[in-house]
Amino acid sequence: MSTINFANREINFKIVYYGPGLSGKTTNLRWVYQTVPEERKGEMVSLATEDERTLFFDFLPVDLGEVKGFKTRFHLYTVPGQVFYNASRKLILRGVDGIVFVADSASNRLRANAESMRNLRENLAEYGLSLEHIPMVLQINKRDLPDALPVDMIRAVIDPEGKFPIFEAVATKGKGVFEPLKDVSRRVLSKLAEHT
Amino acid sequence: MIEPTVALYGDAFNRAAAILEDLIDQAQVRYALLVDRKGFVLAHREALWAPRPPALDSIATLVAGNAAATQALANLLGEPKFNELVKQGEKQGLYVEDVNDLTLLVMIFDTDTPIGRVKLFGKKAAGELDEITRGAVVMPRELGIDKEFHESADAMLDDLFGN
Numbered sequence: 001m002s003t004i005n006f007a008n009r010e011i012n013f014k015i016v017y018y019g020p021g022l023s024g025k026t027t028n029l030r031w032v033y034q035t036v037p038e039e040r041k042g043e044m045v046s047l048a049t050e051d052e053r054t055l056f057f058d059f060l061p062v063d064l065g066e067v068k069g070f071k072t073r074f075h076l077y078t079v080p081g082q083v084f085y086n087a088s089r090k091l092i093l094r095g096v097d098g099i100v101f102v103a104d105s106a107s108n109r110l111r112a113n114a115e116s117m118r119n120l121r122e123n124l125a126e127y128g129l130s131l132e133h134i135p136m137v138l139q140i141n142k143r144d145l146p147d148a149l150p151v152d153m154i155r156a157v158i159d160p161e162g163k164f165p166i167f168e169a170v171a172t173k174g175k176g177v178f179e180p181l182k183d184v185s186r187r188v189l190s191k192l193a194e195h196t
Numbered sequence: 197m198i199e200p201t202v203a204l205y206g207d208a209f210n211r212a213a214a215i216l217e218d219l220i221d222q223a224q225v226r227y228a229l230l231v232d233r234k235g236f237v238l239a240h241r242e243a244l245w246a247p248r249p250p251a252l253d254s255i256a257t258l259v260a261g262n263a264a265a266t267q268a269l270a271n272l273l274g275e276p277k278f279n280e281l282v283k284q285g286e287k288q289g290l291y292v293e294d295v296n297d298l299t300l301l302v303m304i305f306d307t308d309t310p311i312g313r314v315k316l317f318g319k320k321a322a323g324e325l326d327e328i329t330r331g332a333v334v335m336p337r338e339l340g341i342d343k344e345f346h347e348s349a350d351a352m353l354d355d356l357f358g359n
Contacts, residue, residue, distance in 0.1 A: 012236045040356060043251045045258065048268055056261060059235075061253045064356055067349045075235065077259070091264040095234030132307035167357040 010071045013188050014095050015181070018120050019102035021053070021081030024141040027171040028102060029078055031056050032181065035174065036062055049112050054080040058094050064185075074185060081116065084122035084158040090123045098188040099136040102171075103158055105148035131163075135187030138166045139180045144173075201334060202298050204230075204238050208332045215324050216241035223317035225305040226288070230325060232299050237258035238329075249304075259292055259302050282311065291315065293322040299329045 012148040026046070041060035049055050057077050064072040079089040089112045099122065103113045124130055140151050155166060157194060165183055169176025204212055216228040217238060226246040230239045235257040242249055249255075262281065270278045279291040286309060291314050293301045301322045305314050 014234060024240050027342065036356065042253050045254050047261075056265070059254065059257045062356070064349060065352050068345045069353060070345070072349055072352075075253070087268055088265070091268065094264065095232075178357040185353050185357070189346045189349050193343050 001144075009193055010073060011095045012073050012075055013185070014075045014077065015098045015100065015184060015188070016092060016096045017076070017078040017082055017100045018089075018116065019141075020104055020109060020116040021083070023081060023102045023104040023109070023113075023116075023170040024169075025078040025081060025102045026052075026054055026058050028100070028139070028141075028169075028177050028181075029060050029076055030169060031174045032062065032076065033060050033134060033176045039063075042182065048080075053080055053082065055085070056088050066181075068136075083115070086119065086123070089119070090126060093123050093127060096129075096134060097191075098184040099134055099135060100139055100177055100184055101130075101158065101164075102139045102141050103154050105142040105145050105150050105154065107147045110154065110157060113154060117158040118130075135166050135191055137170075137180045137182055137184045137187070138164050139169050139176060141164060141169045141171050141176075143168045144170045144177075202232050202238060202329050202332050203334045204332050206253070208328050209239060212239050212325060212328050213241060215321050215328075219303070219317055219321040223303065223305070224309045225303045225314060227302075227304040228297070229256065229302040230299055230323075230329070231259060231302055233260050233263065233297070238299065255302065255304075256354040259290075259300060263292060263294075263300055280315065282315075284311070289314075291318055293318045295322045295325045295329060298299050298333065299325065301325060 017028055019025055029044065033041060039183050040063045045059040047056035057079060060076045062076060064074060064181045079092045101117065121131065124134065141156055142148060151166065151168060155162065167180040168178050171177055208350060212230055216230065216353040220243050222242055227242045229237055229252065231237050237252050237256045240256060244305055266278050270276065279294065286332045287307055289305050289307050289311065291303045291305065295301050303314055303318055319320065325329050
């Protein structure tokens, strides 16, 4: 749930990038960090191993600006994708408002995509949540790989009912990075408006 | 969007801010922050003599992450919780006290300030903040964020993230 600080007139939303290891979650955040103007972003914090694998999370606060007198801010997080870091992944989901699921297009990562989605559902369930409650969009990353699987094939294992918006991306080049972020932000705002 | 949240404003915020002010005077710490367990700053105060604080968002996020990891460790060991968290460097230290299951009190102090003093006044302040923050829990529908807010924010997303 978003945090409202009336005294400082701030509203904060938490968006989490989820997905299998090496699918490009941190790359997305780095691109946002490099592209958003200095005055609209805070410091990027990365808790990573020596070989730059996410250990706990990456964090980037982004200011949307002042809306009806409220400073509105999105806190962007990534989770560690590697299977054995599930305890950390679960912690990052606490208080999540929206999710960008980053899937990997590589042909040998189809199962990892499916397992990560199942893991997401299980971890949300531990907070009493489900994807019925949390806005989510899908980013199919690494579309420039020579062996990239068809989008439909990836969708079939992570979203067989076709319920979530889907975006193709090459995050290393910034392609398809902002579209899913903007879309999930819209859905988060819309969800908040529904409840007020 | 279905969880309750802590929304400090009006009298509740003023009371919490006054507690943080007193804490800074009594414990002689640089900065005192009330943060929620999701990593957002609810209120903060700093000593007049203190330099500009580091990024508060980052501090709140890391403290909340650390507290969550500590809680998970406690659970693994069969403990309901581990109570306090102290980090001490050469020049500064950081002390975190559980306020309740929603919020944490963070104090940053110079290492020449006795840690016992920091803990003593930190625990006292946490007790007082417990009641205030519990009283400030609201459901999303009570927040008063209307459709107009949503539409204005929506338009600004294009500006920030591109069309």
